[in-house]
Amino acid sequence: MHAVINFVISIWVPLVCMLLIVAVLPLVAGYIVLMERKVMADMQARLGPMRVGPHGLLQPIADAVKLLLKEDIIPEEADKAIFWFAPLISVTAGMLAISPLAVGPWFQIADLNVGLLFIVGISALGIFGIVLGGWSSNSHYSLLGALRSAAQLVSYETAAGMALVGGLMLAGTLSTREIIAAQSDYGVWFVFAAPVGFFIYVVASIAETNRAPFDLPEAESELVAGYMTEYSGFRWALYFLAEYTNMVVVASIATTLFLGGWLRPFAGTPAFNFLDYLPTVLMFVVGGYCFYRVPKQPVQIQKTVLAAVGLGIIVAGAILAAPLLAPSGSLLASAKPGLHGGFWFVLKVGSYIYLFMWLRFTFPRYRFDQLMRLGWQFLIPLSIVNVMGIGLALVLHRQFGWSHWTAFPLTILLTLAAAGWLGWAGDKKEREQAVAGEA
Amino acid sequence: MADQRIPFATHAESTVLGADEIILNMGPQHPSTHGVLRVKLRLDGEKVIGSECVIGYLHRGVEKIAEHRSYTQFAPYVDRMDYVAAVSNGLGYCEAVEKLMGVEAPLRARVIRTLLTELQRIASHLFWLGTHALDIGALTPLFYCLREREEILKIFEKYCGARLTTHAFRIGGLQYEAYDELEKDVERFCQPFDKRVDEYESLLTENRIWVGRTKGIGILTAKEAIDYAASGPVIRASGVKWDIRKAMPYAAYDLYKFEIPVGKNGDTYDRYIVRLEEMRQSRLICLQAIENIPTGPILGKVGKVLKPPPGEVYHAIEAPKGELGYYIVSDGTTQPYRVRIRPPSLINLEAFDKMIRGHLVADVVAIIGTLDIVLGEVDR
Numbered sequence: 071m072h073a074v075i076n077f078v079i080s081i082w083v084p085l086v087c088m089l090l091i092v093a094v095l096p097l098v099a100g101y102i103v104l105m106e107r108k109v110m111a112d113m114q115a116r117l118g119p120m121r122v123g124p125h126g127l128l129q130p131i132a133d134a135v136k137l138l139l140k141e142d143i144i145p146e147e148a149d150k151a152i153f154w155f156a157p158l159i160s161v162t163a164g165m166l167a168i169s170p171l172a173v174g175p176w177f178q179i180a181d182l183n184v185g186l187l188f189i190v191g192i193s194a195l196g197i198f199g200i201v202l203g204g205w206s207s208n209s210h211y212s213l214l215g216a217l218r219s220a221a222q223l224v225s226y227e228t229a230a231g232m233a234l235v236g237g238l239m240l241a242g243t244l245s246t247r248e249i250i251a252a253q254s255d256y257g258v259w260f261v262f263a264a265p266v267g268f269f270i271y272v273v274a275s276i277a278e279t280n281r282a283p284f285d286l287p288e289a290e291s292e293l294v295a296g297y298m299t300e301y302s303g304f305r306w307a308l309y310f311l312a313e314y315t316n317m318v319v320v321a322s323i324a325t326t327l328f329l330g331g332w333l334r335p336f337a338g339t340p341a342f343n344f345l346d347y348l349p350t351v352l353m354f355v356v357g358g359y360c361f362y363r364v365p366k367q368p369v370q371i372q373k374t375v376l377a378a379v380g381l382g383i384i385v386a387g388a389i390l391a392a393p394l395l396a397p398s399g400s401l402l403a404s405a406k407p408g409l410h411g412g413f414w415f416v417l418k419v420g421s422y423i424y425l426f427m428w429l430r431f432t433f434p435r436y437r438f439d440q441l442m443r444l445g446w447q448f449l450i451p452l453s454i455v456n457v458m459g460i461g462l463a464l465v466l467h468r469q470f471g472w473s474h475w476t477a478f479p480l481t482i483l484l485t486l487a488a489a490g491w492l493g494w495a496g497d498k499k500e501r502e503q504a505v506a507g508e509a
Numbered sequence: 510m511a512d513q514r515i516p517f518a519t520h521a522e523s524t525v526l527g528a529d530e531i532i533l534n535m536g537p538q539h540p541s542t543h544g545v546l547r548v549k550l551r552l553d554g555e556k557v558i559g560s561e562c563v564i565g566y567l568h569r570g571v572e573k574i575a576e577h578r579s580y581t582q583f584a585p586y587v588d589r590m591d592y593v594a595a596v597s598n599g600l601g602y603c604e605a606v607e608k609l610m611g612v613e614a615p616l617r618a619r620v621i622r623t624l625l626t627e628l629q630r631i632a633s634h635l636f637w638l639g640t641h642a643l644d645i646g647a648l649t650p651l652f653y654c655l656r657e658r659e660e661i662l663k664i665f666e667k668y669c670g671a672r673l674t675t676h677a678f679r680i681g682g683l684q685y686e687a688y689d690e691l692e693k694d695v696e697r698f699c700q701p702f703d704k705r706v707d708e709y710e711s712l713l714t715e716n717r718i719w720v721g722r723t724k725g726i727g728i729l730t731a732k733e734a735i736d737y738a739a740s741g742p743v744i745r746a747s748g749v750k751w752d753i754r755k756a757m758p759y760a761a762y763d764l765y766k767f768e769i770p771v772g773k774n775g776d777t778y779d780r781y782i783v784r785l786e787e788m789r790q791s792r793l794i795c796l797q798a799i800e801n802i803p804t805g806p807i808l809g810k811v812g813k814v815l816k817p818p819p820g821e822v823y824h825a826i827e828a829p830k831g832e833l834g835y836y837i838v839s840d841g842t843t844q845p846y847r848v849r850i851r852p853p854s855l856i857n858l859e860a861f862d863k864m865i866r867g868h869l870v871a872d873v874v875a876i877i878g879t880l881d882i883v884l885g886e887v888d889r
Contacts (some may be wrong), residue, residue: 114652273850434718437871
């Protein structure tokens with residue numbers, strides 16, 4: 071029996087996952103957009119999409135249909151072949167980067183031994199799509215957007231890469247699966263061992279995905295839509311898809327490397343085993359809320375859809391509960407890591423993306439020179455200090471036999487002191503420049 | 510490209526583009542030029558080395574129209590100039606004609622005029638704050654600002670039936686008697702309002718990004734501001750204490766106590782602080798006004814057909830955006846011989862080129878925003 075399961079897992083699961091990624095990722099991106107609009111509406115004292123489906127639940131599908139039906143305009147002066155091809159590069163890069171990610175122990179297409187390196191390398195290729203698209207549009211706005219994008223990605227890729235190096239030193243491997251196993255062995259997620267590294271990665275990943283407050287390449291109020299200005303219809307949607315795919319990718323990297331991947335919080339502590347029931351409870355609460363809202367929907371079809379959604383969520387909650395209730399050792403009980411791992415991974419990725427949205431609706435936008443200064447004068451030096459700090463902690467632990475509990479707090483404090491000094495020195499320099507500028 | 514010569518009006522000294530310069534055409538269709546302003550930017554990379562504002566896309570010939578309308582008929586047209594602050598426009602026009610005719614509105618009318626105009630100033634500044642923050646990339650303040658502005662527009666709607674182009678006043682006094690709960694509505698709006706302004710401040714004032722984007726951007730010194738004849742918050746942020754409400758009181762402003770906030774550096778940040786403080790001061794004026802609205806008639810002694818004696822008059826008020834002046838020449842008939850309007854937006858916009866030189870493309874929208882222009886008023 072187990073042999074059969076192993077066969078299925080080794081051959082068919084990757085294939086199914088691959089199909090799922092190509093077929094479902096656009097849908098997921100659509101629903102992230104819906105989530106973003108709902109979060110934005112919540113923060114801005116309004117409702118957001120409410121008309122297409124109950125609570126706007128079918129809005130992404132309507133949007134996708136609209137974008138597919140729209141006329142695909144290629145400007146007269148554009149370099150047509152490149153203009154046509156550029157969005158595909160971005161999308162392909164984003165989708166490829168998903169493949170080595172392990173969404174729970176069951177759902178992974180390829181467990182590459184250079185997994186993280188592969189993701190970082192492939193997703194960096196997406197910039198070609200942006201630069202080529204901006205250049206081939208033959209428009210000043212697009213060109214400026216593409217230039218900004220190129221400069222920004224190159225600078226922040228460095229900081230993000232260095233932040234990842236810190237985590238990789240702790241894990242000692244590039245395989246996504248083994249990184250999570252390493253965190254399981256350590257007993258803490260790497261975010262607690264390298265908080266500064268996590269912070270750098272958060273900032274750099276926002277910049278890398280062109281999200282506010284670093285959304286300069288597509289800064290709406292300045293460059294209209296940046297590199298996408300001349301795009302319309304489905305080609306524009308492809309850029310959008312690429313952007314949201316990249317968000318999923320960076321959120322997954324952060325989850326894998328810093329937030330314990332598919333591990334439950336306090337996975338190693340039996341006292342917290344009640345958290346295993348949290349997924350089910352959450353699902354039941356959300357499903358129950360759907361049913362509570364059913365009578366308040368104005369139209370019969372919306373009532374039906376919302377009831378179906380609620381039922382689906384409750385069934386999912388029941389599926390998550392089933393392994394817990396099954397007798398231990400049975401086949402069903404052994405499904406627990408796979409199902410629950412997937413849940414925790416998705417929850418963490420969702421929280422990370424929520425953080426992105428929260429920042430986007432709170433902060434104004436950086437100016438280009440400020441962005442570059444932040445990247446080169448603060449984040450990159452800090453990420454190097456962070457790598458040295460983690461190195462020091464590992465040396466203290468391995469060579470001198472210090473315990474984790476003394477080595478890591480010490481180096482974290484040192485790194486934070488360096489961060490404080492960098493920030494202070496940067497501010498001082500800025501003030502001096504301002505004074506010099508006035509004089 | 511080498512021998513393609515592009516003339517550029519603002520750079521008289523060199524009308525030919527350098528090798529690494531480009532011309533960026535911003536507008537008239539652009540998300541953040543506040544209407545149909547068109548700005549031609551001469552860029553070196555992202556640095557602005559010259560600019561030219563092209564206006565007139567919203568020109569409707571308001572001044573010419575005035576010559577073919579009677580004094581009363583023209584009043585609604587002025588609402589369409591600065592459509593974000595229609596009440597202030599109406600106040601300026603009505604008072605100018607009253608001055609020309611030598612009549613004065615009764616005290617009750619003047620107090621209600623002051624009250625509504627100050628509400629309008631708050632509404633205009635709220636709209637400015639929301640869009641300015643949006644230009645700089647903060648998406649959320651816009652909705653909070655519009656939420657508060659909505660309250661004011663509801664008061665206008667209750668008072669005169671219109672929200673935007675109100676035509677609230679009438680030459681000689683008021684068109685409508687105040688409705689019963691006017692004081693209550695204004696108080697309900699004003700009481701929590703300073704807390705709300707604090708809320709906007711908590712989102713922006715101390716925010717590192719906001720400070721970085723606004724401090725030292727678009728500096729206008731006091732002398733330059735005077736030379737450009739700037740007015741309103743733009744000149745006050747440069748440290749010049751010039752406010753027509755205090756300098757040449759009109760309506761009922763001499764009855765109320767309020768401060769004139771002034772800035773120091775004349776940069777975008779100071780203009781932001783000055784406008785926020787002005788909202789607080791306007792709130793205080795409103796609260797003082799509703800304390801005691803005198804009773805009495807709302808219309809002075811004006812005939813059904815207005816026939817001012819021949820002569821000319823210049824009357825300026827402190828509109829939310831600056832000095833709004835009406836110069837009216839009468840030839841003794843029922844129609845004005847000539848109406849000339851001094852729109853604060855246009856005069857403030859003149860300083861744009863001075864302010865933008867040497868800054869980056871991103872600062873263009875910050876400076877357009879901080880000037881608080883409305884194209885309906887610039888182009889008339």
